[in-house]
Amino acid sequence: xxxxxxxxxxxxxxxxxxxxxxxxxxxxxxxxxxxxxxxxxxxxxxxxxxxxxxxxxxxxxxxxxxxxxxxxxxxxxxxxxxxxxxxxxxxxxxxxxxxxxxxxxxxxxxxxxxxxxxxxxxxxxxxxxxxxxxxxxxxxxxxxxxxxxxxxxxxxxxxxxxxxxxxxxxxxxxxxxxxxxxxxxxxxxxxxxxxxxxxxxxxxxxxxxxxxxxxxxxxxxxxxxxxxxxxxxx
Numbered sequence: 001x002x003x004x005x006x007x008x009x010x011x012x013x014x015x016x017x018x019x020x021x022x023x024x025x026x027x028x029x030x031x032x033x034x035x036x037x038x039x040x041x042x043x044x045x046x047x048x049x050x051x052x053x054x055x056x057x058x059x060x061x062x063x064x065x066x067x068x069x070x071x072x073x074x075x076x077x078x079x080x081x082x083x084x085x086x087x088x089x090x091x092x093x094x095x096x097x098x099x100x101x102x103x104x105x106x107x108x109x110x111x112x113x114x115x116x117x118x119x120x121x122x123x124x125x126x127x128x129x130x131x132x133x134x135x136x137x138x139x140x141x142x143x144x145x146x147x148x149x150x151x152x153x154x155x156x157x158x159x160x161x162x163x164x165x166x167x168x169x170x171x172x173x174x175x176x177x178x179x180x181x182x183x184x185x186x187x188x189x190x191x192x193x194x195x196x197x198x199x200x201x202x203x204x205x206x207x208x209x210x211x212x213x214x215x216x217x218x219x220x221x222x223x224x225x226x227x228x229x230x231x232x233x234x
Contacts, residue, residue, distance in 0.1 A: 087219075091215075094210075094215045164217055
């Protein structure tokens with residue numbers, strides 16, 4: 001050989017600087033023989049520079065929009081003439097809509113607190129960390145848990161007559177059941193696509209769907225006294 005390679009056993013942390021070496025692999029460790037090195041590493045300061053550019057572009061877009069259109073502000077507040085209905089900003093209208101159905105303690109304290117506690121606790125549990133399909137394994141057990149959760153949530157929502165949330169919940173549950181047989185030979189493309197979605201996908205889909213529906217109802221379908229009105233009759 002014109003260019004013989006001299007292998008030697010050594011301890012080093014940089015595989016690029018010392019590529020010709022003998023690696024000692026223990027019995028329970030599999031070497032990454034197909035690993036690929038990235039040509040670009042998103043480290044400081046590149047990633048921060050891109051963030052700064054994005055913030056500057058967003059700021060310029062907001063300034064341009066404010067110069068072209070006036071903010072949709074109402075008249076000055078008058079304590080003698082309280083608007084009816086008094087609506088919160090759009091990002092709080094979903095919560096205000098919940099206050100229409102639940103007692104204030106439930107809608108304003110208990111439900112937000114449970115959501116925050118769930119977000120804090122979820123990283124400490126191995127909940128589908130492999131991002132596998134919800135029905136990929138333990139299908140019978142997961143179906144029993146799924147049925148119990150949907151039944152309890154449905155009874156709770158029906159008891160308080162929260163029909164918008166109940167309808168969206170049943171629709172999402174229907175799509176989840178539709179994806180159960182996604183691995184069958186006769187499954188459609190949409191069924192296989194839904195079957196590959198993990199639990200996090202379904203939870204976030206349900207959350208965003210509920211938030212969107214409640215916000216739209218509070219924005220366009222609530223009139224004086226928070227009564228239901230059609231948008232074209234206001």
